[in-house]
Amino acid sequence: MRPTEKPFTLTAQKVSCGRCCLRELCAPVEVTPEQEELLHALVRQQHLNIRRGEHLYHAGMPFHSLFAIHTGSFKTYMLADNGRERVEGFYLSGDMLGMDGISGDTYTLSAMALEDTGVCVLPFQRLEEITRELPLQRQFHRMMSREINRDKGIMMMLGQMTADERLAVFLLNLSQRYEARGFSATEFTLKMSRQDIANYLGLKAETVSRLLSRFQDDGLLTISGKSVRLADLNQLRGVLGFGDGIYFDQLP
Amino acid sequence: MRPTEKPFTLTAQKVSCGRCCLRELCAPVEVTPEQEELLHALVRQQHLNIRRGEHLYHAGMPFHSLFAIHTGSFKTYMLADNGRERVEGFYLSGDMLGMDGISGDTYTLSAMALEDTGVCVLPFQRLEEITRELPLQRQFHRMMSREINRDKGIMMMLGQMTADERLAVFLLNLSQRYEARGFSATEFTLKMSRQDIANYLGLKAETVSRLLSRFQDDGLLTISGKSVRLADLNQLRGVLGFGDGIYFDQLP
DNA sequence: GCGAAAAAATGACTTAGGTCAAGAGGCTCT
DNA sequence: AGAGCCTCTTGACCTAAGTCATTTTTTCGC
Numbered sequence: 001m002r003p004t005e006k007p008f009t010l011t012a013q014k015v016s017c018g019r020c021c022l023r024e025l026c027a028p029v030e031v032t033p034e035q036e037e038l039l040h041a042l043v044r045q046q047h048l049n050i051r052r053g054e055h056l057y058h059a060g061m062p063f064h065s066l067f068a069i070h071t072g073s074f075k076t077y078m079l080a081d082n083g084r085e086r087v088e089g090f091y092l093s094g095d096m097l098g099m100d101g102i103s104g105d106t107y108t109l110s111a112m113a114l115e116d117t118g119v120c121v122l123p124f125q126r127l128e129e130i131t132r133e134l135p136l137q138r139q140f141h142r143m144m145s146r147e148i149n150r151d152k153g154i155m156m157m158l159g160q161m162t163a164d165e166r167l168a169v170f171l172l173n174l175s176q177r178y179e180a181r182g183f184s185a186t187e188f189t190l191k192m193s194r195q196d197i198a199n200y201l202g203l204k205a206e207t208v209s210r211l212l213s214r215f216q217d218d219g220l221l222t223i224s225g226k227s228v229r230l231a232d233l234n235q236l237r238g239v240l241g242f243g244d245g246i247y248f249d250q251l252p
Numbered sequence: 253m254r255p256t257e258k259p260f261t262l263t264a265q266k267v268s269c270g271r272c273c274l275r276e277l278c279a280p281v282e283v284t285p286e287q288e289e290l291l292h293a294l295v296r297q298q299h300l301n302i303r304r305g306e307h308l309y310h311a312g313m314p315f316h317s318l319f320a321i322h323t324g325s326f327k328t329y330m331l332a333d334n335g336r337e338r339v340e341g342f343y344l345s346g347d348m349l350g351m352d353g354i355s356g357d358t359y360t361l362s363a364m365a366l367e368d369t370g371v372c373v374l375p376f377q378r379l380e381e382i383t384r385e386l387p388l389q390r391q392f393h394r395m396m397s398r399e400i401n402r403d404k405g406i407m408m409m410l411g412q413m414t415a416d417e418r419l420a421v422f423l424l425n426l427s428q429r430y431e432a433r434g435f436s437a438t439e440f441t442l443k444m445s446r447q448d449i450a451n452y453l454g455l456k457a458e459t460v461s462r463l464l465s466r467f468q469d470d471g472l473l474t475i476s477g478k479s480v481r482l483a484d485l486n487q488l489r490g491v492l493g494f495g496d497g498i499y500f501d502q503l504p
Numbered sequence: 505g506c507g508a509a510a511a512a513a514t515g516a517c518t519t520a521g522g523t524c525a526a527g528a529g530g531c532t533c534t
Numbered sequence: 535a536g537a538g539c540c541t542c543t544t545g546a547c548c549t550a551a552g553t554c555a556t557t558t559t560t561t562c563g564c
Contacts, residue, residue, distance in 0.1 A: 088407060137384065147400050148354075149355055158407060206543080225529090456552055458512090
């Protein structure tokens with residue numbers, strides 16, 4: 001999986017840090033070069049590399065920072081008292097992670113890397129200061145609200161959709177997000193296990209397996225292990241019987 | 253349904269506006285009298301009375317304000333393209349409404365009054381200014397994050413819980429929220445229809461009806477129309493088979 | 505306070521998705 | 535490279551919750 005678009009020059013790479021790590025935060029905002037430098041300074045401050053299967057943070061850990069995913073992907077999940085796990089979301093490069101921690105002193109979710117990853121650490125206090133100084137406060141609030149609306153979309157799904165609708169929404173959403181990152185919208189790798197997908201969708205792994213096979217039989221997609229090729233996006237949208245998109249308010 | 257605690261004096265009533273409308277925002281923060289006056293000015297600016305069944309805002313309407321519920325309660329819901337409705341939440345007095353609108357220029361949900369209500373209008377731009385000036389920015393972020401975590405809780409529920417667990421969580425959550433507002437934790441009125449409860453919980457109205465009857469047969473509660481009396485909170489918690497509380501991170 | 509209309513309760517029956525079990529690939533670690 | 539362990543797939547069967555239909559209760563407009 002690699003970008004289908006222009007490769008980065010060295011200068012572009014530097015810019016890409018603002019555009020990539022923090023793109024969710026400052027996407028459509030105009031900042032002066034000095035302000036941009038301020039942001040870069042924040043981002044550059046601390047990088048982390050988390051290996052596949054390792055945690056970026058655990059539920060209950062003291063909250064100090066948000067994280068911008070530079071490369072790789074994460075799942076977030078919570079563990080109920082009785083041990084039931086619930087996968088809350090999948091986060092790709094450019095997504096912001098850790099907003100669950102803002103409301104308290106600790107994170108409420110755990111974040112596990114689905115592959116080897118690189119993240120930028122954004123000390124929250126400093127970030128609050130910067131968003132206050134730069135014209136980013138509104139942007140920051142938008143970002144949080146987007147997270148709220150994303151969750152509303154998932155609730156819609158979990159509350160009302162059938163199993164095949166859920167899987168279709170999931171695939172279309174991934175497709176859309178990869179596309180927004182310059183990757184192919186129709187061919188990508190599922191970094192997460194069937195079990196994780198199922199859990200996220202409120203289903204069982206067997207059901208996801210069966211549905212993937214059925215979608216393949218119906219010519220909607222080709223799947224082999226973790227690699228999917230969406231053969232017919234429109235037909236896949238057809239599974240929903242109506243427009244999609246509202247379900248996962250993603251980046252503008 | 254009336255507060256079980258001390259009645260308000262006139263002065264208390266004035267204070268109560270900060271404590272009631274905005275309690276979610278500034279609950280544990282110490283503000284100077286002048287700052288408090290600033291807040292009150294914001295709150296006093298515009299009041300609305302919305303009658304049962306009327307809307308406070310519709311999905312798609314331009315976003316300008318948040319709303320603090322002074323008295324009464326609302327449901328928020330979204331309508332999918334195909335007409336399916338999804339109830340997203342129930343909001344009681346003191347709750348903040350409208351955060352779904354922050355991420356865009358319009359509200360993404362609709363908010364309908366479940367009874368005759370009074371709300372304070374909080375122009376968002378002005379609110380952002382105030383939270384920046386007063387030491388409330390962090391509080392405001394907390395409030396938004398709480399909304400995020402609340403949704404995570406609902407997702408947990410919709411994704412993994414059985415019908416009776418869902419209903420038990422729902423009732424316990426309401427109980428807790430009424431208690432936090434000074435009402436009885438065990439006797440209250442369901443302002444919303446069975447249909448709304450069912451929709452919110454990802455069930456069908458018939459299932460909710462049957463479960464309420466079964467809970468009554470099992471001695472967990474007494475229900476008559478819209479009035480519930482939770483007879484045995486612990487037994488109700490027992491339906492969950494484990495601790496509750498994490499599912500609906502409410503006010504501190 | 506009355507009658508129409510909506511909401512709620514209840515019963516009979518159906519079904520989508522879960523459960524359990526067994527086999528097939530496909531990674532990882534030496 | 536090969537053993538062992540996951541993860542995935544597939545089949546057979548089961549059950550929780552949904553659907554549909556009917557009755558009862560509540561609500562609301564006049």
